[in-house]
Amino acid sequence: MKLQKPKGTRDFYPEDMAWRQHLCDAWRKVSIRNGFEQVDGPIFERLDLYKVKSGEGIVSELFHFNDRGGRGLALRPEFTPTLARMVADRASSLPRPTKWFCIPNCCRAENPQRGRLREFWQWNIDMLGIDSPVADAEAIFTAVDFFREMGLNSSHLRIKISHRQTVRHILSKLGVGDDRMLAAFELLDRRDKMEPEEFAEAAAPLGLDAASAGRFDEVCRMKYAAGRLDAMREALSIHEQIEDLAALDEQLHAFGIADWCEYDLGVVRGLAYYTGTVFEVHEATGAMRAVAGGGRYDNLIELFDGPSMPAVGFGMGDVVISLVLFDKGLIPEHLAARPDVFIVPVSDAAAARLPGVLADLRSRGLHTRFSYRSTRNLGKLLKEASSLRARYALILDDRLAEARAHLKDMESGEQEEVMLTEVATRVNSHTVVES
Amino acid sequence: MKLQKPKGTRDFYPEDMAWRQHLCDAWRKVSIRNGFEQVDGPIFERLDLYKVKSGEGIVSELFHFNDRGGRGLALRPEFTPTLARMVADRASSLPRPTKWFCIPNCCRAENPQRGRLREFWQWNIDMLGIDSPVADAEAIFTAVDFFREMGLNSSHLRIKISHRQTVRHILSKLGVGDDRMLAAFELLDRRDKMEPEEFAEAAAPLGLDAASAGRFDEVCRMKYAAGRLDAMREALSIHEQIEDLAALDEQLHAFGIADWCEYDLGVVRGLAYYTGTVFEVHEATGAMRAVAGGGRYDNLIELFDGPSMPAVGFGMGDVVISLVLFDKGLIPEHLAARPDVFIVPVSDAAAARLPGVLADLRSRGLHTRFSYRSTRNLGKLLKEASSLRARYALILDDRLAEARAHLKDMESGEQEEVMLTEVATRVNSHTVVES
Numbered sequence: 001m002k003l004q005k006p007k008g009t010r011d012f013y014p015e016d017m018a019w020r021q022h023l024c025d026a027w028r029k030v031s032i033r034n035g036f037e038q039v040d041g042p043i044f045e046r047l048d049l050y051k052v053k054s055g056e057g058i059v060s061e062l063f064h065f066n067d068r069g070g071r072g073l074a075l076r077p078e079f080t081p082t083l084a085r086m087v088a089d090r091a092s093s094l095p096r097p098t099k100w101f102c103i104p105n106c107c108r109a110e111n112p113q114r115g116r117l118r119e120f121w122q123w124n125i126d127m128l129g130i131d132s133p134v135a136d137a138e139a140i141f142t143a144v145d146f147f148r149e150m151g152l153n154s155s156h157l158r159i160k161i162s163h164r165q166t167v168r169h170i171l172s173k174l175g176v177g178d179d180r181m182l183a184a185f186e187l188l189d190r191r192d193k194m195e196p197e198e199f200a201e202a203a204a205p206l207g208l209d210a211a212s213a214g215r216f217d218e219v220c221r222m223k224y225a226a227g228r229l230d231a232m233r234e235a236l237s238i239h240e241q242i243e244d245l246a247a248l249d250e251q252l253h254a255f256g257i258a259d260w261c262e263y264d265l266g267v268v269r270g271l272a273y274y275t276g277t278v279f280e281v282h283e284a285t286g287a288m289r290a291v292a293g294g295g296r297y298d299n300l301i302e303l304f305d306g307p308s309m310p311a312v313g314f315g316m317g318d319v320v321i322s323l324v325l326f327d328k329g330l331i332p333e334h335l336a337a338r339p340d341v342f343i344v345p346v347s348d349a350a351a352a353r354l355p356g357v358l359a360d361l362r363s364r365g366l367h368t369r370f371s372y373r374s375t376r377n378l379g380k381l382l383k384e385a386s387s388l389r390a391r392y393a394l395i396l397d398d399r400l401a402e403a404r405a406h407l408k409d410m411e412s413g414e415q416e417e418v419m420l421t422e423v424a425t426r427v428n429s430h431t432v433v434e435s
Numbered sequence: 436m437k438l439q440k441p442k443g444t445r446d447f448y449p450e451d452m453a454w455r456q457h458l459c460d461a462w463r464k465v466s467i468r469n470g471f472e473q474v475d476g477p478i479f480e481r482l483d484l485y486k487v488k489s490g491e492g493i494v495s496e497l498f499h500f501n502d503r504g505g506r507g508l509a510l511r512p513e514f515t516p517t518l519a520r521m522v523a524d525r526a527s528s529l530p531r532p533t534k535w536f537c538i539p540n541c542c543r544a545e546n547p548q549r550g551r552l553r554e555f556w557q558w559n560i561d562m563l564g565i566d567s568p569v570a571d572a573e574a575i576f577t578a579v580d581f582f583r584e585m586g587l588n589s590s591h592l593r594i595k596i597s598h599r600q601t602v603r604h605i606l607s608k609l610g611v612g613d614d615r616m617l618a619a620f621e622l623l624d625r626r627d628k629m630e631p632e633e634f635a636e637a638a639a640p641l642g643l644d645a646a647s648a649g650r651f652d653e654v655c656r657m658k659y660a661a662g663r664l665d666a667m668r669e670a671l672s673i674h675e676q677i678e679d680l681a682a683l684d685e686q687l688h689a690f691g692i693a694d695w696c697e698y699d700l701g702v703v704r705g706l707a708y709y710t711g712t713v714f715e716v717h718e719a720t721g722a723m724r725a726v727a728g729g730g731r732y733d734n735l736i737e738l739f740d741g742p743s744m745p746a747v748g749f750g751m752g753d754v755v756i757s758l759v760l761f762d763k764g765l766i767p768e769h770l771a772a773r774p775d776v777f778i779v780p781v782s783d784a785a786a787a788r789l790p791g792v793l794a795d796l797r798s799r800g801l802h803t804r805f806s807y808r809s810t811r812n813l814g815k816l817l818k819e820a821s822s823l824r825a826r827y828a829l830i831l832d833d834r835l836a837e838a839r840a841h842l843k844d845m846e847s848g849e850q851e852e853v854m855l856t857e858v859a860t861r862v863n864s865h866t867v868v869e870s
Contacts, residue, residue: 003484003520003740006508009477011521014535017473032772033802038452042444042554043478043510043540044498049438063479063508065500068544073441073498075478075510085438086446097807100449105478105540109503119477130807137790145797254790305438337467355572355689362580367468372532372565 008118047072088306126313137251443553523741561748572686
């Protein structure tokens with residue numbers, strides 16, 4: 001029992017790790033080509049840091065402990081407080097915009113369930129110091145660029161977009177006063193888990209009578225495709241406080257990702273946190289938890305003692321996206337690194353020379369393997385090379401005396417005699433980019 | 436104060452992260468070409484797991500906490516207990532040998548000092564299920580392959596090798612009984628921090644009289660280059676229990692790494708842990724903490740409820756190797772990802788088309804950037820492209836109407852008119868492998 005892994009965590013054996021690495025490599029590649037630079041922070045922070053954004057309530061969701069001096073520390077449940085601390089600390093010297101990404105492991109003390117674990121990896125991208133619909137659209141494009149990279153298309157996923165300004169305007173028109181706005185957003189967030197009567201009952205103290213509450217609920221269930229803002233304007237009779245959404249709509253088209261997006265005013269996310277655009281990515285059937293979520297958070301850096309600094313970003317955990325990709329059959333089959341060369345000594349004399357040949361090829365950058373078994377049987381050894389999917393077998397026999405060996409292409413079966421010093425060049429010249 | 440990072444941890448801003456990533460990429464590349472597969476485990480384990488190998492004494496060195504059910508958990512201070520748990524759990528289905536590597540972040544609740552932090556990254560390689568000097572030498576070769584990859588040579592670092600069997604034999608000859616052997620190894624480990632009188636006083640109860648203690652101390656200070664085992668045999672009058680070291684010596688020559696290695700019987704490492712070969716890598720002047728350390732640990736898997744399974748491996752933290760590489764001037768200057776294309780729109784009409792061109796190039800895999808400033812000045816924008824070390828500038832002007840633009844090679848200064856659809860092919864065909 002004492003030797004079991006902790007609940008809600010994962011062991012990554014080679015096949016599991018190959019997938020995690022493949023996913024993280026894709027996140028990294030997509031981040032870099034979209035102009036983001038990688039950052040990271042400590043796996044644990046001072047416990048107080050997490051209270052700045054989330055209040056005392058967060059503590060029960062954290063793994064926390066004390067250092068020797070009795071100071072409270074906690075494992076990071078997300079990267080945003082660390083990001084805000086790092087940005088606030090160097091705000092004056094950072095370029096505008098600053099575009100950062102990271103792929104931290106994060107820990108939450110919650111009960112493990114499908115799509116939710118106690119340790120997970122989370123891709124974050126953030127653009128700081130820029131307040132423009134171009135930035136909002138570029139953040140969303142970066143998510144889409146990743147989805148496409150993994151083989152997903154707009155029939156698999158929906159990006160649901162809302163905007164604080166527009167929802168606030170609608171709530172206001174329905175009779176919610178400014179002092180009750182936060183409570184109204186909270187109700188909006190809990191709406192899906194409530195019975196209609198319960199909802200109406202909770203809506204009343206916010207200034208929403210039965211008719212307004214019904215209308216509010218109705219509004220939150222409407223969905224409009226990107227490009228259909230006119231229909232939304234008409235249905236909701238809103239003609240102001242929708243300019244930001246309209247500007248974003250234009251950019252989503254300019255970036256060529258409008259077909260992935262729809263407006264859904266029921267999307268809320270982090271209540272005291274987001275200030276403008278908010279979005280969530282869901283599997284098209286709505287069957288799972290959100291794949292990713294983000295938006296604009298223009299007040300956060302200030303909250304962490306930094307200057308006023310607009311910002312937009314999103315986070316995507318490894319767990320739900322992996323479930324989605326698995327469901328769609330989009331997890332590639334062969335993720336194990338493929339050996340370039342498998343060395344096959346067919347005599348004891350050749351085997352004695354193997355370490356030197358091996359060391360030379362590896363130092364030249366070739367992924368080189370050999371059999372740890374004592375057999376010198378050509379057929380058996382070629383079979384082992386084949387089972388590892390080696391690209392070439394290098395057969396060492398008595399030609400070694402002249403520093404020569406036989407290089408066999410494991411796919412075509414062709415074999416040629418080469419100088420040992422030529423092997424690396426020969427193998428590299430045939431390198432093909434693998435899909 | 437509450438917004439400071441915790442003591443002994445690091446923030447990785449882009450320039451710091453680029454180095455960490457470069458180092459981890461090198462570890463990964465070298466591991467893979469040497470035939471290792473990547474694994475990982477949870478960032479925290481049950482506290483009890485760490486007591487299996489290290490006893491109750493380890494607890495004060497750990498960051499530990501309870502889960503909601505009151506079970507003790509601890510941040511991993513190293514990967515070996517996780518590795519042993521994972522291997523023990525699947526021992527019957529793992530290939531022999533199993534060759535694993537990992538690059539976990541690890542945490543220790545110790546006082547931060549030069550070369551020692553509270554969170555660090557550690558490269559581990561392990562070969563399990565093989566008991567052969569070839570495996571010991573291959574593990575050491577993998578370290579050397581990495582050092583060479585980073586530009587280090589055998590004048591920068593020394594690999595100090597000892598062997599439990601040989602040291603035990605020498606101690607036994609000097610009069611240490613089997614029941615006092617562990618205590619003698621402990622003394623050997625603390626030797627460097629003791630005064631000569633203190634050492635002699637501690638040696639006496641182990642069965643070492645003054646002459647033997649002096650001789651023991653002397654023996655531990657002798658160093659023999661690889662290939663000079665005969666000199667060692669003669670100086671120490673040992674002619675048995677040195678066969679394993681002799682077999683390793685032969686393999687170090689076969690792998691071509693003998694010039695990096697020396698025998699130093701003063702090297703001890705993890706007392707109740709290693710069983711055969713042990714080694715440490717030190718900066719040649721001996722100025723710093725060990726860069727890496729490892730050896731053979733044939734009893735560990737059994738200790739973690741697995742089958743009897745021989746094993747050899749080593750660990751290397753990111754902190755000391757980074758200090759060494761920095762001291763030697765071997766940290767590359769330009770680690771930031773270099774943009775393939777920087778888009779330069781020279782009119783408002785062209786700027787309106789920018790997002791579409793940008794999205795297309797990024798989706799084709801090109802690292803593509805643009806200016807967030809509103810200027811349309813060609814000179815200013817090319818200057819920005821140049822400061823980012825972009826390989827090409829793509830100048831968008833009225834040729835856009837025919838889906839054409841100007842592609843400028845930022846190094847040669849050459850410029851040609853191209854179809855927008857051709858840009859990716861054109862840029863990729865000129866791709867050079869960067870050093």
